[in-house]
Amino acid sequence: MSCLYCFQRPNLKRPQHSIIEFKKDKVEKALELIQQSYCSAYNQKFDEIVFHGGEATIVPLDLLEEEFSFFKSKGLKIGMQSNCFAITDKHVELFKKYNVTVGCSVDGFPDINTLRGFFDEGKEDTKASEFYRKKVLENIERLQNEKILTGVIILLHKANASDDAKLDRLIEFIKSLKSIGVTGGRLNHMYPTYPLAEKYALTNDELFHALVRLYHATKELDVRYSPFDDVQRALTGEKNIICWFSGCSYYDALVWSITADGKIFRCDRALGNELPSPKPLPHTDLFYSQARAIALIQTELKDDKYAHLHRGGCPAEAIGGDWRRPSAFIKAYSKFFEYMEQEIKKVMPNVKLASDYPDKIRYIQMIDSGRKYNMWKGDFD
């Protein structure tokens, strides 16, 4: 099973693992190193790990249980991001036994979830794909009933969000999820990391239009989807927002990935572009100085009123593939920040949102040093 737009494309150079081996001692060491770095950066311990892939449910069950048991013994909460296709009774048993929560990656009803399925070099096995698209909906309902599902990640692309008819279907899908109790998740734009996938990506205009429609739909349905909360929080001066608005430094990203054999890499988004390289530990000055965001504010985004709030977006999807440039979708997000700014000001006309703060670089430095932005006085407390 695969996604036509997936960054884990065929021919991507990756370490070869013919046999999945869980090297407990090395993973333990990696966890310790990350915990040390995390503590020194954030003055607290991290308490959650997320299994992601590829696809974590294709790991043999005995090995999956060994891994769950190991992470549980370390006092960590366990999450998993899955395509929710190959989930069996045994998986559900394991999830319940180890309190594993699962997020499902799905792009809508079968008629708009067409970029996910069974493809071999672009050619689809239609029967298998149809089976998957039906099965995933059944599994979502099952995981929801078992109180295992935490939400869904829906990627926005040409097949589900490029025009109003598709968006109508997507909104119906979100509504149907609500009807079974799924009240939130993420709406991420799809980004291509290789030329063949470019045709599936939304344009900035399409993405902006989709964001506006989905924002109003989710508001009306009273369900919570990212990035809408994130944009509102950023505008009101909150620091804890989604990673792609938090100033990622690409080589020294906000998250760490650990392989089953204990190697530490950076964010899996960045791994789609090139051969995985070790991530520096602890965080470096590239991360702490927010060099990319501060550089962008002085250069390509100097006229962007919201540059200090979205910080140039995700570097893995940067224009021209150069992480020092803004995300190829930053125009859509800047426009959406402006839209949301107006929405907030309709109900709170007297506030001074973070977008009004005059010195963007100072804003980043202040908020990253832990200072609180007070939107009632338009300055830091």
Added chain:
Amino acid sequence: MSEVNLPSFVTVVFETEAMEDEFGNILSEYETLMHKVEFLLIDKGIRKCDVEHIFPETLQQQLVLLDKAGYKYKALDQVKHFLGFSHYHQRPNGLFDSMIFGVVGKRNEDLEEFAKGYYAGDHRIQGRLLGYPDCCINAFIDSWSKKHFDPIVDIAERTGVNNGEVRGNPLLNVMLRYAGVRVIPFLPCTFTCKNAEKFAEHVLDIAKRENKSVLKKGLWLLSQKLEWSQVNGIIEVKVFNVMRIITAGYTSEPQKILFIPTYDASKLV
């Protein structure tokens, strides 16, 4: 094109775990070696002075060490603290984020002359006392006057660029200096400058006697093909298949050069 002001930083990312194992510790060991060699160049009469940054918290220890080694030190300025690399000195916000910048030498008159040059902003006086070749000092003055604070493209253009590529002597490769790896402590006028090569030979003579294995590894790094680029004021050096060095740049002008060393300098050791 506009100037970009970033806090100073250097981040090194290795391409593979094997490269990190091989070179992870070498960078700092090589930097330490060259720091020592630069002082020894004064003893050998190759130069009259060297510059030194002293941290206020270790001021006394560092001054005692210099004194015991027979060097005189003259403090010149209090500058903003930086780790790794900075293109130029910035003003500190206070003692807590400052370093003392000064000059080291054997003779008071050399230190006084350097101080005069420093306060007058005279790069020629400073460069000569540091032993740099006149042609390289002139090239530096020319680039600096144009606010080209990291004039790699200028050096490449003077050398001769063909389809974005420049060929040069690995001993004059100054693109890894952000991570502490270099032979010459100055920017050459070209990547083939004979006077700079002569200076490099003096450095090698001394370094070989101090730590051959670290020197050899550093020279191997300097002999790898690399891409130096600056985008939106951030410099990235890709040493192919080995590592990437990321540091603060100075201009919004996009710049890119592919440097091809003409031989393997590690074979000199």
